[in-house]
Amino acid sequence: MNKAAIAAAMLAVGLGLSSAPAYADPGAFEWLMKQVDVNKDGMVTKKEFLDIMGTMYDKSMARMKSDPKMVKGDMMTMDGVKALLAEIYKGA
Numbered sequence: 851m852n853k854a855a856i857a858a859a860m861l862a863v864g865l866g867l868s869s870a871p872a873y874a875d876p877g878a879f880e881w882l883m884k885q886v887d888v889n890k891d892g893m894v895t896k897k898e899f900l901d902i903m904g905t906m907y908d909k910s911m912a913r914m915k916s917d918p919k920m921v922k923g924d925m926m927t928m929d930g931v932k933a934l935l936a937e938i939y940k941g942a
Contacts, residue, residue, distance in 0.1 A: 910934040 886894050886902060907926070910933065914920035920930035 906938060907934065910937060 883892070883894065886898050888898050888901075889895075910930070911921060911924075911926060914926070914930055914933065920927055920933060926934065
């Protein structure tokens with residue numbers, strides 16, 4: 851599972867979805883915890899979560915920066931956000 855899959859799984863949890871996404875295997879969340887839990891305390895902090903989401907955002911911005919439909923200045927448009935979420939979902 852790559853960072854996109856981690857972010858997708860965490861996004862699902864962060865959005866309060868009641869169950870794991872259909873594409874997640876049964877051990878995905880245990881594996882996710884081991885990968886994301888940087889300080890190995892058995893919990894994911896806001897910082898750990900935001901670090902992964904920030905990395906995904908930064909990578910998407912770098913790829914989309916020359917497309918005015920996706921990025922305006924240093925901000926992502928609605929189309930850019932949709933593309934980012936599609937990348938996260940596809941990576942899972």
